[in-house]
Amino acid sequence: MRHNKKINHLGRTNxxxxxxxSNMACSLIKHKRIFTTVAKAKALRKFVEPLITKSxxxxxxxxxxxxxxxxxxxxxxxxxxxxxxxxxxRPGGYTRILKTGNRLGDNAAMCFIELVDYNENMLKxxxxxxATKTRRSRKKSTAAAETEAPVxEAPVxExxxxx
Numbered sequence: 001m002r003h004n005k006k007i008n009h010l011g012r013t014n015x016x017x018x019x020x021x022s023n024m025a026c027s028l029i030k031h032k033r034i035f036t037t038v039a040k041a042k043a044l045r046k047f048v049e050p051l052i053t054k055s056x057x058x059x060x061x062x063x064x065x066x067x068x069x070x071x072x073x074x075x076x077x078x079x080x081x082x083x084x085x086x087x088x089x090r091p092g093g094y095t096r097i098l099k100t101g102n103r104l105g106d107n108a109a110m111c112f113i114e115l116v117d118y119n120e121n122m123l124k125x126x127x128x129x130x131a132t133k134t135r136r137s138r139k140k141s142t143a144a145a146e147t148e149a150p151v152x153e154a155p156v157x158e159x160x161x162x163x
Contacts, residue, residue, distance in 0.1 A: 008043050021047040026075040028095075029083060033114035041097050041113040052094045055084040086117045096122075 010017055020040075025048045027034050036044070051069055054062045058080050067076050087094055096119070098112045116122075 008039055010039060010043060017043075022070055022072075025051065026070055026072045028113060028115065029070075029075045029079050032118040033112055035100075035110065035112055037103075038097070038099060038109040038111045041111050044113060045095050045097070049092070049094055052079070052083065052087060053092070055079045056088060058084065083115065087115075090117070 010020070012020065021044055024034065024036065024040065024044050028044065028048060047069075051066050054066050063076060063080060066079065067073065070076055070079075094116055096114050096116050098114070100110050100112060102108065103110050
């Protein structure tokens with residue numbers, strides 16, 4: 001039974017796991033999207049989302065708390081300047097996990113983990129779905145195209161028959 005065992009140890013010691021999550025969080029903040037296994041992505045989500053929440057309030061204390069977890073001043077600067085500005089009004093759920101299939105070597109489940117507001121493809125599809133037309137306007141446009149098309153093709157057929 002696995003009572004009271006919330007943390008996935010990922011087959012690593014405590015210090016190795018903390019260093020790995022810190023490095024993965026820095027990479028996620030710098031590149032906005034990383035490719036990893038599903039288990040590591042779920043562990044990373046629990047690690048990085050509280051740090052992003054801390055970055056909403058730009059104080060010396062919150063910067064020091066985030067730096068103690070990340071240990072990378074460039075990632076901390078990126079987090080507080082760009083990422084926190086973009087996610088300022090979002091109440092949570094800053095990351096998205098997109099499963100991609102299994103790895104060829106060991107069949108491990110792989111995925112992308114990305115910051116939600118930085119995926120331009122997802123933002124474009126959400127706005128494109130809102131612009132829908134009614135059936136009536138489609139029928140009118142297709143009916144007009146059908147009446148014009150045979151008229152344009154008829155003289156060409158007559159010219160070929162004359163030759």
